[in-house]
Amino acid sequence: MQTKIVSYTLDTLPPMTEERLAKLRALAARPDSEIDLSDAPVMTDEEWKNAERGHFYRPVKRQVTARLDADVLAWLKSQGKGYQSRINAILRREMLTAMRAAAAK
Numbered sequence: 001m002q003t004k005i006v007s008y009t010l011d012t013l014p015p016m017t018e019e020r021l022a023k024l025r026a027l028a029a030r031p032d033s034e035i036d037l038s039d040a041p042v043m044t045d046e047e048w049k050n051a052e053r054g055h056f057y058r059p060v061k062r063q064v065t066a067r068l069d070a071d072v073l074a075w076l077k078s079q080g081k082g083y084q085s086r087i088n089a090i091l092r093r094e095m096l097t098a099m100r101a102a103a104a105k
Helices: 018-029 045-049 070-078 083-104
Strands: none
Touching: 070 083
8 A cells, every 4th residue: 555645835735724723623622631641651750850851842043133253253153064053052051051040049
C-alpha cells in the first residue's frame, strides 16, 4: 500500500469553514475531565528530572536595528556564519542569568 504525504504552507491551507470552526469551538469547550489519558504513558520522577523544558519551542523573532562597536561586530563575524544567532544567544544567556538572580532574591 502506498501512502501519500500531504504538507501545507500557510498559503495552501484549506479555508476554515463554519463546520470546522464549530468543531474547534466544541473541542475547546470540553472540560479537561473529559480528556482520555488512558493511553498516555506515565512518566517517572527520574524521567521528569531529565526533561527539557521547551525543547521544541521557538521564540518569535523580531527584526531590530542595533548599533554595535566595530570591534565587537568584527569579533562576532570572525567566528563564521550565524553572528546574529550568536548575538541572540549571548543576550539570552545574560537575560536568563539576570532572571535567576532576581528570582533568588
